[in-house]
Amino acid sequence: MKTWLYILVPALLALAIGYGAGRHAATAPTNSTSAAEKAADAAATTPDAAKPAQAFNPDFVKTVLPQSRTVPDTIAVTGKLALDRQRVHIAAARVAGRLGRVFVFEGESVKAGQPLAEVYSPDFISAENEYLLARHFRDALAQGGSDATLRDDAAETFLAATNRLKVLGAADADIAGLDRSGQAEQYLLVRAPIGGVVMQRNVDAGGYLNIGDSLMTVADTSTLWLYFNSYDSDYAALKLGQPLDFQSSSLPGRSFSGRVSFIAPTIDPATHTLPVRCDIPNPDRLLRPEMFVSGKLGTGERTALVVPRSAVIRVRDQDYVFVQQGGKQYHRLPVQGHALDDTEYAVVTGLDAATPVVSEGAVLLNQVSGS
Amino acid sequence: MTASEKFVDGVINNRALVFLACALLLLLGGWSFRQLPIEAYPNIAPLNVQVITQWPGRSTLEVERQLTVPVETALSGVPDAASVRSVSLFGLSVVTIQFRDGSNDFQARQNVQQYLAQITFPTGVQPSLSPDSDATGEIMRYRIASDNPDVDLTELKSLQDWEVFKELKSVPGVADVSGFGGMVRQYQVLPDPEKLQRYGVTLAQLAQALGNGNANVGGGLLPSGEQQLVVRGVGLVQSLDDIRRITVAGNGGVPVRVADVATVQLGHAERLGQVQFNHQDDIVQGVVMLRRGQNASAVLAQVREKIVGINASGRLPEGVKVQPYYDRQELLDLTVHTVTHTLLVGIVLVLLVLWVFLGNLRVALTVAAIIPLGLCVSFSGMHWLDVPANLISLGAIDFGLIVNAAVIVIENIMQHLERGGREAGLVFRSATAEVQRAMIFSTAIIIVAYAPLFLLGGVEGRIFEPMAFTMGLALLASIALSSSFVPAAAATLFGGGWVVQAPRFIEWMQQRYRAILEVLIRYPFRTGLVSLFFLGLSGVALAGLGTSFLPTLEENNLWIRVTLPNTVDLAYSAGIADRIRKRIATESEVRTVTAQIGRPDDGTDSAGVYNQEYGVYFKSPADLGHAVDRQGVIDRLQQYFDGIPGIDVNFSQYIQDNVDEALSGVKGENSVKIFGDDLPTLQAKAEEVQAQLEQVQGVADVGIFKELGQPTLNLSVDRIAAQRYGLNVSDIESVVLNAVGGNAQTQVQEGERVYDLFLRLPQGPRSGPEQIARLLVDAPDGSRVPVSAVAKVEVGDGPFFVYREGARRYIAIKFGVRGRDLGGAVAAAQARVAEHVALPRGYVLHWDGQFNEMKLAQRKLGLIIPVALAAIFVLLVLAFGRVRDAALVLINVPFAAIGGVAALYLAHEDLSISAGIGFLSLFGIAIQNLVILITSIRELAQSPQWQFDAAVVEGATRRFRSVLMTALLAALGLAPAAFSHAIGSQAQRPLALVIFGGMLSTTLLTLLVLPVAFARVNRGRGV
Incomplete structure (x- = not known):
């Protein structure tokens, strides 16, 4: 038994010594390399600094200089066109009577003073007769060379009769016609108060009008109002006179503009929004009331550095861009701004116009320095 | 006459019967071999069943809470489940049950189905099971190629989904076809x-109208005289115009139709992935499982036939065809070719050695005949026991070992014949009987040495069990054949009283050997010292060897996984992929x-569009010339x-990647998992671990499987504000669902194909957080309120993924090992992480992956090897x-x-499990030779005419x-196999190297050291 122990013990010893020596040789250089690696790692992980620029493939990391531009601040709005209430007039009956012919109907364009309808009114006829009588009386007195006081009274009476005709709605032309003919007209012409479009006709021919009854509504559409509702987040930015650019899906390809002319003093209880009104010039009469439109309200403008949208990285609630500094290093900078459209982003603060910005591959660089 | 002599006599007398049995064996073996499925790579992944649940448009947390957790809970009791892992991500929940x-x-699948049935899912959500395929199951990839400009991608996808899919899936043996x-x-x-x-229509009205405007009904039967009519209400929409004409509301007698408030168009569902192929940046691909x-x-042969059929049938439009570009058969052919080649060369070499040493071709052929006969027993046994053959098991067959028993017997017969003097019949009997005991014991010892392979279990077991079967059966056969076929054949061959002469050079070598041994036997200590020196030297080499789990099987392709930052969108990812x-x-x-960018539509791969996988298929070595x-x-x-910058790259191979993924549960090789509940804490700790791992030498490709960082637009309903408008949460959520996310309202049928009818706002009004904040919610009183008035709209940080295992969340940090052995690197990394990273209470750290398997295997071997050694010792004592x-x-x-260690060291091979098996065989052969030698010496020493x-x-x-x-054999x-570098040789090489190198030292040991040691130990103590 003892003899084979002589073999076993040295065999195990030799194996152990050999293995130990081998292990030592294998691990000895390990420590030095890992130390070197550590040093390299430390160099690479200086705050927010990525690898040297040359190391990156230009196919994947591109830079561009930001453009300094004036960019508008805008609020997107959707609204509805309405008549300019200041340019809506009612052609009303100033005298009670029966409606004779109606000359114009809804939708027709009329000029100011254009006859709209005729009214048979006993009051008007008697006023006409009064006028003719007063004129006759005045003329007779003037020929007779009578008493000056009497002449003055006659002139006064004539003037009063003329005024009465005017109050009843007769135009100067009507009075001139009366003068010429010397015959009382059966019908009083109701004329358009303003040039515009007949929006509404309330009474049909043959109907009876009382004093003050609305016969027709005439609206001038050369200027329209645009109402939009603004939400509470935008109240603070709203000011009178702010420009609005908008489009309507009914008129594709056309763009229109106007200005804020009124901001409601109270919140609309039905929608809990603040109605805002804009004056919209409509010289071509292309826009129609009740059209739905969408547009952008310019709430201001500022100078900003415009960069491609792809340059901006969003991490949680903060936007960042990467800038190239010294030709070798990339740094991540937090910026404030907003997207102009699908391709551009306006940086308001946080960037310097002379620094090249990474326009492509920012998301890749972010992975390097982000964590 | 002893029992064994009687047996040999019986065999020799009935040799016709023996030869007949052998012929039958050949037939049976050949038939079995044809039936035997051959796998390139053994399927080492354990049985997995995945429950895939898609819920389009839902965020990760929503998916986790409403799909993953209920599934996990329900499946926790499934019988035989070893582990339950899951990943939840945007719109997809995948729960993997490992059995x-x-x-x-x-x-297993039946049980999973049954347990799943207990869960109530949200409406419209339907779980499905992963295809019944394993990690090596992706056997073919094809694309739907088109040179017809009229057929667009959407149409190609439809062809894949509705035509090709059906056809290929019907091939027996195909589990699934994934597009x-x-x-x-x-x-x-698009409203x-x-x-x-303008029309006063709400989104909800529109959605409802779409559903109502599309239905067929059955009206039962209508008797009509002696006949009956079937009543059918036909209202299914057939075309875009039908949809446009659906009435949404009556507005004072004027119907508002869909076309009045919305654009109706043919489009495509939101894409989750994209596939690019050579010069084409967008293709449709299919994978046959x-x-x-x-x-x-x-199965592949049938699939190929089916594809030819589809292409010829005219079911695909002009210019469109199915074009396979990856076929597993190519690899199988290549590897089988390599293995066959090395095996054939091996057989030839064996034959040559036999011929040279025995000096007789016929005898050599007799011995070599043991090889096919032994293998036939193996193949029949494997077929019988349903053990599939793979290239590792076939490649590991050592013919030398199989013929050893026969060589021992025939050599003794030859020796007796060479010495001559006795009657031939007696010679066969006594010569066979003389070595039979030693032969049976020594071969049994080799089988015992292989026994650990049967007991390994787990992944290693799955790999090497077929090999152990092959060798074990072949060795058993060789014992039986050496005692029956060999003497029978020898008797037939030499029956005519041949004069047998040993080759000259053998005699010359024996004389030299005798002289050397006579000298050495006088200097036992010096001999011992020299051998101890070499043993020490091999210890040095052993320390320099790396350890790895499995040798990599060359697949002639590359599978590159590139991970971009998680936040990228598909178009950007595709642009990058285009350049790469x-x-x-x-x-x-x-x-x-x-x-491949992103994930397929069926959810079988859980990845986002940041995940790119490149399949790089090399030209075949034959085409390439090298x-x-x-x-x-x-x-x-x-x-x-x-x-x-900022990308993460992982190189692997196609099958290897799938197997690794199935093994580890995380894409990548090895990983550290931190378990805990709070995602931000997990993330922070993972970053600490990552920083530590990067400091470890040899650890490369460290990457966190980031879970957080998904920019999320949160619309949190302000209940008080909502109350003011009389709004319910669901009113606001329906805007998020219908307007922002979009929702399938109903289906449109085109013949057999079914497509979704989708309602969603056009891009403009939902293009950004500001736009979404301005979307209007319809209040019950008819007024419209912007989302921002009733909900807080803010961009936050949500999780991309939630990984869970054992019903707990975890985060994984993957790493690879390069330029250092796996075991050493992991040990160093573990020590470093344990020292520098402190985990909060309730958080646990776990190391996983290939390395884990290796460690487990090593632990098992640590138990099994002593047991095997003890068994061998008992056999030796017997x-x-x-x-x-x-x-x-x-x-x-x-x-x-x-010698084995030296060979590995010189060839720069790692000490893998494959090499370990080589050592097992080596020890077996060494013991066999030692037993034969000692038996022979003791026989002589016992006879009085010899001095000790x-x-x-x-x-x-x-x-x-x-x-x-x-x-030599x-x-x-x-x-x-040891010197081959062709495709398919990688698995065999370490094993072959160990045996090849080890034989040199073993032979020297057996012939020179052992006799000296035997003499020193036994001198004067009697034998």
Whole structure:
């Protein structure tokens, strides 16, 4: 038994010594390399600094200089066109009577003073007769060379009769016609108060009008109002006179503009929004009331550095861009701004116009320095 | 006459019967081999069943809470489940149940189905099980190629989904056909918010109208005289115009139709992924998956036939065809070719050695006949026991070992014949009987040495069990054949009273040997010292060896996984992939390159669009004229990838990648998992671990499987504000659902194809957080309120993924090991992380992956090997009848390893499990030779006419040829495998190297050291 122990013990010893020596040789250089690696790692992980620029493939990391531009601040709005209430007039009956012919109907364009309808009114006829009588009386007195006081009274009476005709709605032309003919007209012409479009006709021919009854509504559409509702987040930015650019899906390809002319003093209880009104010039009469439109309200403008949208990285609630500094290093900078459209982003603060910005591959660089 | 002599007599007298049995065996073996499925790579992944639940548009947390957790809870009690892992991500929940070894896949899937039935899912959500395929099951990839400009991607995708899919899935043995790429056709209704407002129509009304305007009903039967009519209400929409004409509301007698408030168009569903192929940046691809346990070659042949049929049938439009670009058969052919080649060369070498040493071709052929006969027993046994053959198991067959038993017997017969003097019949009997005991014991010892392979279990077990079967059965057969076929054949051959003459050079060598031994026997200590020196040297080499789990099987392709930052969108990812793909295509060895971005529509792969996988298929070595310089390609590409910041690159191979993924549960090789509940804490700790891992030498490609960082637009309902408007949460949520996310309202049928009718706002009004904040919610009183008035709209940080295992969340940090052995690197990393990273209470750290398997295997081997050694020792004691000699043999065994270690060291191979098995075989052969030698010496020493020392020398010399032959046979049988570098040789090489190198030291040990040691130990103590 003892003899084979002589073999076993040295065999195990030799194996152990050999293995130990081998292990030592294998691990000895390990420590030095890992130390070197550590040093390299430390160099690479200086705050927010990525690898040297040359190391990156230009196919994947591109830079561009930001453009300094004036960019508008805008609020997107959707609204509805309405008549300019200041340019809506009612052609009303100033005298009670029966409606004779109606000359114009809804939708027709009329000029100011254009006859709209005729009214048979006993009051008007008697006023006409009064006028003719007063004129006759005045003329007779003037020929007779009578008493000056009497002449003055006659002139006064004539003037009063003329005024009465005017109050009843007769135009100067009507009075001139009366003068010429010397015959009382059966019908009083109701004329358009303003040039515009007949929006509404309330009474049909043959109907009876009382004093003050609305016969027709005439609206001038050369200027329209645009109402939009603004939400509470935008109240603070709203000011009178702010420009609005908008489009309507009914008129594709056309763009229109106007200005804020009124901001409601109270919140609309039905929608809990603040109605805002804009004056919209409509010289071509292309826009129609009740059209739905969408547009952008310019709430201001500022100078900003415009960069491609792809340059901006969003991490949680903060936007960042990467800038190239010294030709070798990339740094991540937090910026404030907003997207102009699908391709551009306006940086308001946080960037310097002379620094090249990474326009492509920012998301890749972010992975390097982000964590 | 002893029992064994009687047996040999019986065999010789009935040799016709023996030969008939052998012929039958050949037939049976050949038939079995044809039936045997051959796998390139053994399926080492355990049985997995995945429950895939898609819920389009839902955020990760929503998916986790409402899908993953209920599924996990329900499945926690499934019988035989070993672990339950899950991943939840945007719109997809995947729960993976891993089953214990030996579970029946059919039963497992049935059980999962049954347990799933208990869960109530949200409306419209339907779980599905992953295809019944394993990690090596992706046997073919094809694309739907089109040179017809009228057929767009959406149409190609439809063809894949509705035509090709059906056809290929019907092939027996195909588990599933998974489509990837292209776009799923969708009927889209894009309402215009302004128009909705103008017509006073709400989104909800529109959604309802779409559903109501599309239905067929059955009206039963209508008797009509003696006949009956079937009543059918036909209202299914057939075209875009039908949809446009659906009435949404009556507005004072004027119907508001869909066309009045919305654009109706044909579009495609939101894409989750894209596939690029060579110069094309968008293709439709399909993957054919093999059903578990099917024969890949047989199924592939049918699939190919089916594809030819589809292309010829005219079911696809003009110019469109199915074009396979990856076929597993190519790899199988390549590897089988390599293995066949090395095996054939091995057989030839074996034959040559036999011929040279025995000096007789007929005898050599007789011995060589043992090889096919032995293998036939193996194949029949494997077929019988349903053990599939794989290239590792076939490649590991050592013919030398199989013929050893026969060599021992025939060599003894030849020796007796050479010495002559006796009657031939007696010679066969006595010569066979003389070595029979030693032969049976020594071969049994080799089988015992292989026994650990049967007991390994787990992944290693799955790999090496077939090999253990093959060898074990072949060795058993060789024992039986050596006692029956060999003497019978010898009797037939030499029956005519041949004069047998040993070759001259043998006699010359024996004389030299005798002289050397006579000298050595006088200097036992010096001999011992020299061998101890070499043992020490091998210890040095052993320390320098790396350890790895499995040798990598060359697949002639590269699978590159590139991970971009998680927040990228599909278009950007595709743009990057486009450039990388074109760069890869410039490599001259590349035949085809594909890029897969994101995930397929069926959810079988849980990844986002940031995940890119490049399939790089090399030209075949035959076309190329040389083997592919894979490392060179990797190095050049790595250099290119280094120029792209912020990406993570992982090189693997196609099958290997799938297997690794199935093993680890996380994409990548090895990983550290931190378990805990709070995602931000997990993330922070993972970053700490990552920083530590990067400091460890040899650890490369460290990356966190980031869970957080998904920019999320949160619309949190302000209940008080909502109350003011009389709004409910659901009113606001329906805007998020219908307007922002979009929702399938109903389906449109086009013949057999079914497409979704989708309602969603057009891009403009939902293009950004500001726009979404301005979307209007319809209040019950008819007023419209912007989302911002009733909900807080803010961009936050949500999780991309939630990984869970054992019903707990975890975060994984993956890492690879390069330029250092796996075991050492992981040990160093573990020590470093344990020292520097402190985890909060309730958080646990776990190391996982290939390395874990290796450790487990090593632990098992640590238990099994002593048991096997003990068994061998018992066998030795039985063989020798005393402990002293048995111990002597066992102590000598480590010396046999010297050459194996040296060979590994010189060839820069790692100490893998494959090499370990080589050592097992080596020890077996060493013991076999030692037993034969000692038996021979002791026989002589017992007879009084021999002096002790002379008996030792003579006994050793008599077995000189036998020992030399068995060693040479074992070594040369595997020599081709040891030196081959062709595709398919990788798995065999470590094993072959160990045996080849080890044989050299073993032979020296057996012939020179053992007799000396035997003489020293036994001198003067009687034998």
